[in-house]
Each structure stands twice: as C-alpha cells, then as structure tokens.
Amino acid sequence: MLFNSPEFFLFLLTVFMLIWIIKSRKYQYIVLLLASYFFYYYSSKTYILLFVISSLANFYFGLALFKSKKPKFKKFLLYSAIIFNIGMLGFFKYADFALIIVNDLSALTGHALNFSLLHIILPLGISFYTFEAISYVVDVYRGTFKAEKSLLHFLLFLAFFPKLIAGPIMRASEFLPQLKKKRIKIKAENVKVGITVILWGLFKKIVIADNVAFLVDAIFKDPTSFHSSLPIIIGAFSFGIQVYADFSGYCDIAIGTAKLFGFDLVQNFNRPYLSKNPSEFWRRWHMSLSLWIRDYIYTPVYVSISNKKRLNKIKNIYLKTTIAIYLATMVALFFMGIWHGAYWNFVIYGIYNGLLLVVYYFFSALYKKFKFTKSFLYKLRDIISIFITMYLMMFGFMMFRITNLKLLFFSLKQYTIFNFSQVAQDLNTIKQIIILRPGVVVAAVLFLCVYITYFFVSDLNIKERIKKLSFVSWMLVLVLAILIIIIMIPSKSGTFIYFQF
Amino acid sequence: MNKNNKQVLLLLLGILISGVLALGLYLLLEQIITTQYVDRVGIEGRSVSIDKFCNKYDDQKNGNSSKIILLVGSSNTNSNINATLMMQYLVNITESNKSRKSSLSNSYTIYNLAITGSDPIAQSVFIDCYIKFHPSLVIMGVNQYSFNGDINSDMVLALSKRLNANKEYINQPFISLGTKEVLNYNFLQKAYYKRKYFIQLVIIGPYQLLRPFTHAPSLLDVYTSNVDGVGGINIPYDYEIIHSTAEIERSLYEDNILTNLNNISFNNNSELQSFEYLAKSLKSHNISLIVINYPMHSILLKHMDEERASVYADYMNNDATKYGFEYMDLKYLYVTNDSYFSDKLHLTFNGRNDFTVLITNELINKGSIN
Numbered sequence: 001m002l003f004n005s006p007e008f009f010l011f012l013l014t015v016f017m018l019i020w021i022i023k024s025r026k027y028q029y030i031v032l033l034l035a036s037y038f039f040y041y042y043s044s045k046t047y048i049l050l051f052v053i054s055s056l057a058n059f060y061f062g063l064a065l066f067k068s069k070k071p072k073f074k075k076f077l078l079y080s081a082i083i084f085n086i087g088m089l090g091f092f093k094y095a096d097f098a099l100i101i102v103n104d105l106s107a108l109t110g111h112a113l114n115f116s117l118l119h120i121i122l123p124l125g126i127s128f129y130t131f132e133a134i135s136y137v138v139d140v141y142r143g144t145f146k147a148e149k150s151l152l153h154f155l156l157f158l159a160f161f162p163k164l165i166a167g168p169i170m171r172a173s174e175f176l177p178q179l180k181k182k183r184i185k186i187k188a189e190n191v192k193v194g195i196t197v198i199l200w201g202l203f204k205k206i207v208i209a210d211n212v213a214f215l216v217d218a219i220f221k222d223p224t225s226f227h228s229s230l231p232i233i234i235g236a237f238s239f240g241i242q243v244y245a246d247f248s249g250y251c252d253i254a255i256g257t258a259k260l261f262g263f264d265l266v267q268n269f270n271r272p273y274l275s276k277n278p279s280e281f282w283r284r285w286h287m288s289l290s291l292w293i294r295d296y297i298y299t300p301v302y303v304s305i306s307n308k309k310r311l312n313k314i315k316n317i318y319l320k321t322t323i324a325i326y327l328a329t330m331v332a333l334f335f336m337g338i339w340h341g342a343y344w345n346f347v348i349y350g351i352y353n354g355l356l357l358v359v360y361y362f363f364s365a366l367y368k369k370f371k372f373t374k375s376f377l378y379k380l381r382d383i384i385s386i387f388i389t390m391y392l393m394m395f396g397f398m399m400f401r402i403t404n405l406k407l408l409f410f411s412l413k414q415y416t417i418f419n420f421s422q423v424a425q426d427l428n429t430i431k432q433i434i435i436l437r438p439g440v441v442v443a444a445v446l447f448l449c450v451y452i453t454y455f456f457v458s459d460l461n462i463k464e465r466i467k468k469l470s471f472v473s474w475m476l477v478l479v480l481a482i483l484i485i486i487i488m489i490p491s492k493s494g495t496f497i498y499f500q501f
Numbered sequence: 502m503n504k505n506n507k508q509v510l511l512l513l514l515g516i517l518i519s520g521v522l523a524l525g526l527y528l529l530l531e532q533i534i535t536t537q538y539v540d541r542v543g544i545e546g547r548s549v550s551i552d553k554f555c556n557k558y559d560d561q562k563n564g565n566s567s568k569i570i571l572l573v574g575s576s577n578t579n580s581n582i583n584a585t586l587m588m589q590y591l592v593n594i595t596e597s598n599k600s601r602k603s604s605l606s607n608s609y610t611i612y613n614l615a616i617t618g619s620d621p622i623a624q625s626v627f628i629d630c631y632i633k634f635h636p637s638l639v640i641m642g643v644n645q646y647s648f649n650g651d652i653n654s655d656m657v658l659a660l661s662k663r664l665n666a667n668k669e670y671i672n673q674p675f676i677s678l679g680t681k682e683v684l685n686y687n688f689l690q691k692a693y694y695k696r697k698y699f700i701q702l703v704i705i706g707p708y709q710l711l712r713p714f715t716h717a718p719s720l721l722d723v724y725t726s727n728v729d730g731v732g733g734i735n736i737p738y739d740y741e742i743i744h745s746t747a748e749i750e751r752s753l754y755e756d757n758i759l760t761n762l763n764n765i766s767f768n769n770n771s772e773l774q775s776f777e778y779l780a781k782s783l784k785s786h787n788i789s790l791i792v793i794n795y796p797m798h799s800i801l802l803k804h805m806d807e808e809r810a811s812v813y814a815d816y817m818n819n820d821a822t823k824y825g826f827e828y829m830d831l832k833y834l835y836v837t838n839d840s841y842f843s844d845k846l847h848l849t850f851n852g853r854n855d856f857t858v859l860i861t862n863e864l865i866n867k868g869s870i871n
Binding site for chain 1: 505506693
C-alpha cells in the first residue's frame with residue numbers, strides 16, 4: 001500500500017475515524033497495531049509472520065536483558081539478539097549476494113562451486129524494523145533504556161504503520177514514551193499540521209520526484225548513448241533531486257500521518273543540499289540512519305580500534321585518534337552503503353563516501369584556515385562549498401542509481417573527466433526529452449525555488465506557521481497544493497525508492 | 502461535541518471542500534487552456550475549419566455542375582500545389598483550345614483541404630468530409646516522412662471533442678492503436694487523462710508540443726479566411742523563407758529527421774493503416790485517388806537510406822494495386838534544382854507554380870482530368 005495511492009488514504013481515513021471514536025487507550029493501541037499489521041500484510045502477505053516473530057523475539061530479548069544481572073549472560077543475550085536480527089536481515093537481504101561472491105571467488109581459484117541463487121524476495125521494511133529492534137536491545141543492554149514491559153506497546157513501536165516500511169528509523173527512547181500518555185486525543189492543531197505535512201510530502205513525491213524521474217530514467221537507461229559529459233552531469237543532479245524529493249517526501253507523509261494521531265516521528269532531512277562539506281551532509285541526510293550508524297557502528301568500532309594494543313604503541317595521541325576515526329569512518333560508511341542493498345554498486349557507494357569523509361577530515365583543518373575580512377566572502381566561500389559538496393555527493397548518487405557496473409564506470413568517468421564533444425547533439429536529445437515531458441523543468445524549477453528559500457531563510461518554522469494560519473488561508477494552501485498535484489501527476493507515479501531497502 | 506472535535510470535523514470538511522475546489526479549478530483551467538489550444542492549432546481547430554467548409558459546401562453545391570478535385574495532405578500539399586493556379590490553368594486550356602479536340606469536356610472546382618502538419622491519422626478523421634464533396638478525384642500528397650508515426654496520436658485522442666467511439670469511420674484507424682479506451686472515457690476520465698498534456702500546453706506551448714505537427718501554424722488563420730474562396734489556400738508568400746543548404750543539412754540531424762526517415766517500421770504502423778483506410782474508403786465510394794510522393798531536396802535525398810526508401814516504394818506500389826489508386830513517385834523531380842525549395846520538403850512560390858502546372862499536365866495526359 002503506497003503512501004501515494006488512493007487505498008492508503010481510504011485506509012488512513014478509516015483508522016483515523018476509529019481512533020477518534022474509541023476512547024480507551026488500550027483499544028486505541030490495539031486498533032493501531034491491527035491496522036499496522038493489516039498495512040504490512042497488504043503489501044507483504046506472509047512476511048507478516050516473519051515480522052511478528054522478529055517483534056516477539058526482540059521483546060523477550062529486551063526483557064531478558066533487562067532482568068539479567070550477570071554480565072556474561074547479558075553479553076550472551078545481546079550477541080544472540082544481534083545474531084538473530086542480523087542473521088534474519090542477512091539471509092533475506094544478502095544471501096544471494098554472498099552466493100554470487102562465493103561463486104565468483106571459487107571460479108577465480110579454478111574450482112567453480114556454482115551455487116544456485118535463492119532468489120529471495122526481500123521483505124518490505126526489514127532493514128528499517130531490524131535496525132529499530134537492534135537499537136532497542138543494545139540500548140537495554142547498555143542500560144540507557146529500560147526494557148518495555150508492555151507487549152502491546154513494544155509491538156506498536158515496531159509496527160506503527162507510518163514509519164514501518166521506510167522509516168524514519170525510530171529509537172525506542174523516542175517512541176515508547178509517547179505511548180505512556182493518557183490516550184490518543186485527536187487534536188485539531190495536530191490534524192491541521194499533519195494534513196499539511198502529508199500534502200507537502202505528496203507534493204515532493206508526485207510533483208518533483210516523479211517528474212524528474214523521467215529525465216533520470218531516460219539518461220541512465222543507457223548513458224553510453226550520450227557522447228559528452230553534460231547529460232551525465234544533468235542526470236546525476238536530477239537523480240539527486242529525485243532521491244531527495246522521493247525519500248524526504250515519503251518521510252513527510254510518514255511524519256504527517258503520525259502527527260494526525262498525535263505522535264512525533266524524528267526528522268530525517270535537514271536541507272541536505274545546503275551542506276558545506278560531506279560531514280555536514282551526513283548530519284543532514286537520512287539523519288535517523290546516520291545517527292544509528294554513528295551510535296551503533298561508528299562509536300563501538302572507534303572504541304574498539306582505540307583500545308587495540310597495536311594502536312596503543314603509537315605515542316602521538318593525535319595520530320592515534322586520527323587513525324581510529326578514519327578506520328571507524330570507513331567501516332561505518334561501508335555498512336551504510338551495504339545497508340542500502342546487496343549489490344556491488346552499494347559497496348562502492350559506501351567505500352566512496354567513507355573515503356570522501358576521510359579526505360575531508362584530513363583537509364578540514366586547512367579549510368577552516370580560510371579567514372576573510374569581509375562577510376560577503378564568507379557567503380561566497382559557503383556557496384562555493386555547497387556546490388563542491390553537491391558535486392561530490394551527486395557523484396556518489398550515481399553509484400546509488402546505476403546497478404550495472406559497466407554503465408556505472410562509464411558514467412563516473414564522464415562525470416569526472418569533462419568531455420564536451422558533440423554536446424550540441426546531446427543537448428538536442430535532452431531537449432527532445434524535455435519537450436515530451438516539460439514537467440521535468442517545472443519540477444526542477446520548483447525544487448530550486450524551495451532550496452533558494454531554504455538558503456535565505458534559515459528557520460522557516462513551518463509547523464508554527466501552519467498552526468497560525470486561518471481556516472480560509474489553510475484551505476487556500478490546500479487547494480493550491482492539490483491543484484498542482486493534479487496537474488503534475490505523471491501517468492505513472494512510481495513507488496518510493498527507499499521501499500526497496 | 503466539544504470545541505476540539507468540532508474543529509477537527511471542520512478541518513476534515515475543509516480537506517473535502519479543498520479537493521472539490523481544486524478539481525473544479527483544474528477542470529476550468531483545462532477547459533480554458535485546451536480550448537485555446539484547440540482553437541489555435543489542435544486537430545479540433547482544424548476540423549472546425551474543415552467542418553465549416555463542409556457545411557458551407559452543402560449549401561452551395563446545388564446547381565454547381567463542375568467536377569470536384571480535392572487536394573489533401575499536409576503542409577506539402579499547401580506549399581507544393583496552388584489550387585487556384587491549377588483551376589486557372591484548366592480554364593485557360595479550355596478557353597484557348599475551345600475549337601480543338603484537346604479542349605477539356607468538364608469544368609473543375611479544386612479545393613485544397615490540406616491540413617498543415619497533419620499525418621494520415623489526422624487526415625483520416627475527415628474522410629466523411631472528403632466523401633461529402635463527391636469528388637471525381639482526390640490528390641493526396643505523402644512522403645516517407647508522413648509515415649514516421651511520431652505524431653502524438655494519443656494526444657489527438659485526448660484533445661479532440663470530435664472523436665468518439667461510436668463513429669465507425671474514426672474508430673477503424675484508431676482501434677489498431679490500442680487506445681480505443683481513451684475514446685470511451687467519460688468527461689471526468691478524459692479531463693484527468695488530459696493532465697498529461699497540461700504542462701506541455703501551458704509551458705512549452707502548442708508549437709513545441711506538436712512540433713512535427715505544426716511547423717507552420719499561421720497557415721490555419723489564412724485557411725480560415727480563405728475558405729470562402731475557390732481553391733482553398735493560395736498564399737504566395739508562405740514558405741518563402743529560403744533555408745541554406747547548411748541549414749537544411751543541420752536540421753536533418755537536429756530534428757532527428759534522418760533517424761525518423763531511416764527507421765520507419767512498416768509493421769503495425771498506425772499511420773500506414775490510417776492511410777490504407779483512407780484509400781479503401783475512397784475506393785468504396787468510387788472516388789479516384791492519386792497519391793503523389795512530392796519532390797524532395799537533394800540534401801534529404803542524399804542522406805536517405807536507399808534500402809529503406811525501396812521498401813517504402815514497394816509498400817506504396819503494393820497498396821496502389823490493392824486499393825486501386827495511382828502512385829506517382831516524384832521525389833527526384835527537382836533533385837538538380839535546389840532553388841525550388843524553401844526547405845527540405847516545401848517548394849518556393851516559383852517551385853510551387855512550376856510543380857502545379859507540371860502535375861496538371863500530367864493529370865490531363867493520364868486522363869484523370871478530362
């Protein structure tokens with residue numbers, strides 16, 4: 001059930017009315033849980049069983065961890081929980097990839113094993129709910145969060161339908177306390193904000209992402225059909241717009257939907273394309289995943305490396321720390337890449353971003369040394385930094401988009417080694433595409449307008465502004481947004497990119 | 502019901518009203534924009550002119566004993582044959598040879614019903630109009646490019662109010678496109694379907710949208726003002742912008758003309774099906790048809806894939822036998838005379854006059870005009 005489908009809105013209206021009518025907290029949560037399971041079952045059918053088993057197992061792992069007093073047993077329980085979660089994720093997501101690697105490596109050694117692939121269909125949202133479950137058991141183990149005693153609350157934490165399929169990845173500490181309230185009270189101001197945010201998400205998805213997708217698909221279907229670098233650069237930047245509008249649009253719909261019921265989900269994006277360096281980009285892009293990686297991979301790896309005996313031989317504390325940071329960064333970003341999918345392009349994507357961060361850390365001291373006397377020079381430096389960061393991140397996004405390695409390397413080469421031979425012919429081809437779908441241009445212009453506003457207005461405080469809108473003004477906003485969506489809706493409004501993860 | 506619940510209810514009502522208002526606004530805008538488009542260059546706009554003309558002809562035909570010749574096709578027919586000159590030429594022959602045997606026994610009225618930028622699909626929509634004239638002869642201009650199928654027939658269906666599923670003569674060529682369901686759409690479905698073209702209509706504009714369809718939209722206005730006159734369009738200054746050889750060569754690449762010309766598939770080609778439908782319909786009404794492959798600029802001929810051209814020629818010759826029309830391949834006629842061309846396909850004023858006389862004489866010699 002896609003967020004941009006009529007079925008979803010019918011489903012949402014039904015659940016909303018039920019929650020509004022029901023006065024008991026317990027029954028409200030039961031309805032929400034059943035609705036969430038129905039939502040999952042609608043798209044994933046029998047995989048619902050896997051999800052329920054995973055939820056139950058993690059609930060009892062949490063309880064056992066909380067009750068256990070013996071450190072060794074606690075550790076055993078933690079490792080068991082992690083192996084269970086990673087094992088499940090690994091089997092469904094990475095089994096075929098592992099078999100391909102084994103087959104390829106064995107072929108290299110001359111003893112080809114030729115294991116047949118399992119062709120497993122990836123259960124929807126498994127990467128998201130597994131990460132939420134892992135964060136829960138780790139937090140309980142660390143003692144930063146008490147295990148949830150209510151099975152209903154815990155199941156709802158993992159299953160809450162707005163964030164079930166593609167996040168944002170919530171921590172138990174962020175969601176479960178919200179369930180301790182008296183009961184769900186449908187508040188007018190939440191409804192107002194929720195609906196507006198949902199529409200904003202639909203706007204991003206339908207008006208921007210789905211329209212820009214047409215150009216991206218046309219270019220990356222066969223990048224070798226273009227002679228110059230320009231189409232590849234246009235394609236990369238367009239995909240950057242598409243993936244941002246698609247995923248942040250999805251998150252907005254999730255956040256808005258949760259808000260209707262009075263729940264707050266974490267923000268996943270904070271104007272990432274205004275980042276002035278790769279490090280800042282990862283603090284603004286898919287924030288719930290970045291923070292998860294930081295807390296549950298980067299930090300443990302950093303601590304582990306720092307405590308390594310070999311590293312302790314290094315007397316220079318600065319060098320020691322730097323080495324630990326660089327290694328932990330590489331490991332964390334490698335996992336971030338492979339989290340997206342079991343393909344080589346995602347491995348390359350992770351390594352590239354790790355290297356990018358390491359290089360940035362190396363030169364960041366130099367970067368900060370640029371001191372200017374005039375304030376506008378700082379602004380200029382920021383603008384240049386934004387463009388360079390965008391260029392580098394879009395380079396990475398091509399690894400995200402193009403799964404065929406041959407086409408990927410061709411595109412990466414064209415992107416970096418500027419080649420403008422026969423550019424007129426390429427531009428003509430792009431012109432033909434745009435003439436066929438001018439919505440691409442409209443979407444790009446709208447996106448730019450939004451971003452220019454973001455650049456000049458640092459804090460839009462949209463939620464407060466929505467709350468203050470009069471009923472008539474709010475309706476006018478709605479009419480305008482719906483009108484634009486109707487006009488711009490492409491014949492095929494695709495699925496969300498992050499659904500595949 | 503408490504205040505909060507009342508507000509929630511009001512908000513829900515607000516969404517509903519906003520949705521209805523937005524839809525209403527869209528329908529209004531869609532009507533304004535597509536109607537404006539339709540009146541300017543849309544297929545419906547053209548049909549208005551032809552419909553008007555057909556209706557007018559109904560009133561005038563009583564008492565008119567002269568035979569009718571219709572010129573149909575696209576801009577080539579407008580630019581390459583001067584109907585007024587043709588008529589005048591026939592009158593002059595009769596006048597000057599009154600005493601001789603060579604004098605023509607019939608008088609002729611010639612109408613140019615060519616639709617600029619149209620393709621066989623669009624032309625087949627007006628078959629009833631052609632038949633209504635009871636012409637003794639229909640001269641249709643085509644070239645290989647007419648069958649390239651890049652006309653947005655989907656859009657024609659979406660925009661046209663004229664087309665509907667109940668008209669058999671319209672259905673026939675379109676059914677093969679697999680888009681009959683569009684014809685059967687109700688008002689709301691059709692309005693929603695049109696959203697696909699909304700942005701194109703507003704942003705890019707009709708000219709860019711139907712580029713292969715509309716390379717000389719100004720003709721339409723002239724056409725409308727000339728419908729009362731005998732001979733349809735007669736604009737001496739049109740197509741007088743002479744393109745240089747380099748420009749013509751460049752346009753072949755920039756407009757993807759070569760690709761289109763050299764990649765035409767003759768299997769399931771809806772343009773060909775529509776053309777055949779036209780030929781078949783005329784034959785069933787005992788109307789003679791002459792299909793002319795108009796002269797082409799030497800540059801275009803130089804780049805044309807010989808093999809593909811030969812497949813096309815075979816196809817047309819087979820069709821000629823099958824549907825009983827005469828096919829005249831004149832593409833090489835002015836291969837050594839580039840000065841007769843204003844661009845790769847259209848003749849200049851002088852070229853048109855020369856070609857008109859040539860064609861008229863040819864028709865007299867063949868006995869098609871007697």
